[in-house]
Amino acid sequence: MIANFGFGALLICFVVSLYGIGAAIYGVRRNALAWTESARAAMLLTWPLLTLAAVSLVYLLVAGHYEVQFVYNVTSSAMPLYLRMTALWGGQAGSLVFWSWLMSAFASAVMLRSWQRDREFQPWVIVVSLVTLAFFLGLVIFVENPFARFWQTANGMQVISMFQPAGGTLLLPPDGRGLNPLLRHPGMIIHPPMLYLGFVSFVIPFAFAIAALITGRSDDRWIRLTRRWTLVAWLFLSLGLVFGSRWAYDVLGWGGYWGWDPVEIAAFMPWLSGTAFLHSVMIQEKRGLFKRWNLVLIIITYSLVIFGTFLTRSGVLSSVHAFAQSSIGPLFFSFISITFLISMALLLRRWNDLRSEGHMTSLLSRESLFLVNNLLFMGILVVCMWGVLFPLISELFTGQKVTVGPPFYERATGPLFAGIIFLMGIAPLSAWGHSTIKTLGRAVWKPALAALLVLIGALAAGVRSVAALITVFLIALTACITLYEYGRGVAARMRRSGENPLTALWRLAGRNRRRYGGYIIHLGVTLMAVGIIGIEMFQSETQGALKPGETLELGRYAVTFRSLAQFDTPDGRNVARAVLDVSRDGRPLGQLYPRRDYYYDSQQPMTIPGVRSSVEDDLYVLLVDWQPISSEGATFKVYHNPMINWLWAGGLVFILGTFVAAWPSREELAVVRVPAKLAVSEP
């Protein structure tokens, strides 16, 4: 009953979307505002309809209607309530519903803003949003229906279908198979929605870009209108990536956080093009350059978002080459190709209107360094794309399947990342329009000296790897410059107005949120880079089988096996939990409890590390194996991950910075707008 209701809501929503597309286009043709208004109403109607559908599905999940195939696949009666609710995005069909729901929420929110100055954009923003929405709804309704149920036909056949086959009866399994244990983790509950929010909100700037192309408005209005959406999209995408890494670190039990898996790369690629976009729109705002390039970037980002949704939707384990097996693959590729080609055709039609309002003259000017930053980000994107597509390309040309692994990505992207960190340091010091080595050198020498001290410190600490030393220097340089910039700004304010340092800092960031928020983001990135260098270059590991009382040593740490217990839990797990004493340089530091959970419903074990975290490093212990009956001994794998917590701390700083940059300033709240020409004089 509820299943039919939810499906009905989806179906009506699909029809409403199609109507909205038609009404918006017809309204433009006839120049009739009433039709646009009707299309807007259709857009606004999609959200309540999708809410009904999503709530129905959540109800089925929570109430355990296992006759529904999706519910059967992702829940079981042993699962707690919050997991049953979040199982909505535990499988492909539910993920698509969730995606659509978020999409319609965002598009509706856009509809509620004041459109007075941008009437001509509105119908096209509606069309782009609804086309995207209709595509996803079409998938949900016709291909991946989350409400499909199990039936037994009169001749004993079992079928999966939405509606009752002739003479069929409903099959009601006593229990579901349960969510993949790997997904039963707080990180996995937050990670997909964050990623999806990021994906979905990039549709909004894309919709405005297309609206600008269709209406032929060649100024930067679409960028100014969607600046905050872009930042929000970027924030959520970044959050999604950070939470995903943390989840991998906590759950996958290999002591790492990022494995250059195609699914990870698929989520990373829109972030790369989105980051390039975020930087290059500033050049268009300040100098009127790169209009075409910005459109190319947002079009690419949109395509990558759809591609990412498709590749990431089905969770972790199906990542290795499994995407070719999904029935929705060809549909996704067709949709991506068609939207990409149409967008590019629109761009080409307006190509001559989108000429730059000036040109760059100085290689070291801010806009020029931003361009280099863009090229580096796109370079990393090309490396990633190449890596993902390489098996297909090589098979096409040589008939031989050849894959690339993490070493390829690390080697190819490492220097590019280093270049980006370097630019992150010096670009804020260069001026718009014109900069020379001399002006740049004058600004950079003090922080460079401080960075040199850090480099000497690293040498003294025994770091000998050239790659590590170069990176450490670049990170230190960027961090010092960023702090120095902050210091200069604060000092200037204090001199001018006699404010105390904290007030000065607060007001400084408040006055130019985008700039100083950006600096905080840069600082976050340098912290993350420290963490990445630590784990990538200095991780060490050991393993061994221990009897109670025996000790395993790794560097300055020692772990001593005390005991092991095995027991059942009320939520359907069998837990084997070891107790270990940890000491460092002979001083006891407490205990760790690595464990192995076996899930009865999905018949799958899951390894949960015992981790001791400090500013300096993590001690990461896995329970690998044990002798269950005699409890005579157990095997452990121990990792030492230096600096890893800087990665997570950097992530937090990064997110804080994005908030600062995205927060509306008082001027904007008062809706005072500076004409674009005047903004050029701003540093």
Add this chain to the structure above:
Amino acid sequence: MENSLPKSAGGLKASQPAVRGSLKFIIGGALILAAVVYLIAASLMSPGGTQYFLTVDELNGRAAEMTGREVRISGVVLGDTIQYDPKTLDISFSVAHIPGDNQEIEKLGGLAAVLKEAAHNSSLQHLKVKYNGAKPDLLKDEAQAIMTGKLGADGVFQAEELLLKCPTKYEEAVPEQSTN
């Protein structure tokens, strides 16, 4: 004097030929492009950069050529052959051949059916695999193993990386036991 400086600099900018001004940007951009292409090419060529992705049949057929090279092999785990020493973490097992082509797999009834069939078909080619490390949770009969490593001169495949998939777990099948 100082006040007039930006103005004259602006005038100079405008009088410069645009072509000469953009040339250095084109060169700069080309250099970055070349660097990206070089990085991709060099990383592909460097050891461990790429691996041939082969089936068990293909590896056995080209054993001489592939010995000592890093390759990636896909096969189905034979449950009876798994041996594991928890003290040294040495694992050895055999895998049987499964087709590498997705379309071929689909034609044979999907990955789950292919794995099930291959695990119990003794006429297929086998490959002995050795691996050192924690025993993966999914290492069991009928699992698909994707291994990266080298074929030794003794015909045993020394895996450095072991990836396992249990497609039956996630495939949307009709429940086996159900009440009406």
